Amino acid sequence: MIRHIVMFKLKPFEKDSDKKELMKKIKSSLENLKNKISVIKEIEVQFNVNPEEEYDIILDTTFESMEDLKTYATHPEHVKASQLIVENREKRACVDYEF
Numbered sequence: 799m800i801r802h803i804v805m806f807k808l809k810p811f812e813k814d815s816d817k818k819e820l821m822k823k824i825k826s827s828l829e830n831l832k833n834k835i836s837v838i839k840e841i842e843v844q845f846n847v848n849p850e851e852e853y854d855i856i857l858d859t860t861f862e863s864m865e866d867l868k869t870y871a872t873h874p875e876h877v878k879a880s881q882l883i884v885e886n887r888e889k890r891a892c893v894d895y896e897f
Contacts, residue, residue, distance in 0.1 A: 799839070799897050800861045802870075805853040807889040820886060821845055821855060827879040828857055834875040837866035853891070855883075867894065 806824075811817040825843040832841050840860040846853055861867045870876055 800864055800867050800894055801897060802857075802859045802861065802867055802892070802894050804857040804890060804892045806855045806857070806883055806887050807852050808854045808886050809888045817854075820882070824855060824882055827882060831870075831873075831875055831879055835870055835873050837861055837869050853889070864894070 808817060808820070811820075825845075828843045829841055832838050838859060839862065840858075842858045844856050844858075846856070859870070861870065
């Protein structure tokens with residue numbers, strides 16, 4: 799099994815409410831991938847509640863294999879959902895590990 803954990807720091811927003819609304823859209827679009835991409839075993843998106851840390855969002859997914867992770871990464875539905883993040887992110891960090 800492979801765990802794929804990604805953290806995103808979003809670009810600055812003028813209004814905190816705009817940032818929170820975008821974060822909700824990101825969470826919904828990513829978590830809905832479970833119904834569209836069969837290789838996803840588990841998926842969860844959460845928001846950082848500690849204002850002293852720099853990352854805003856964490857994506858935690860599980861796959862059977864690295865091959866399944868690659869299938870997910872290149873799947874058209876994932877690419878579409880990721881566009882919202884790519885357009886609004888400042889930084890990204892990722893760890894993939896086997897368990």
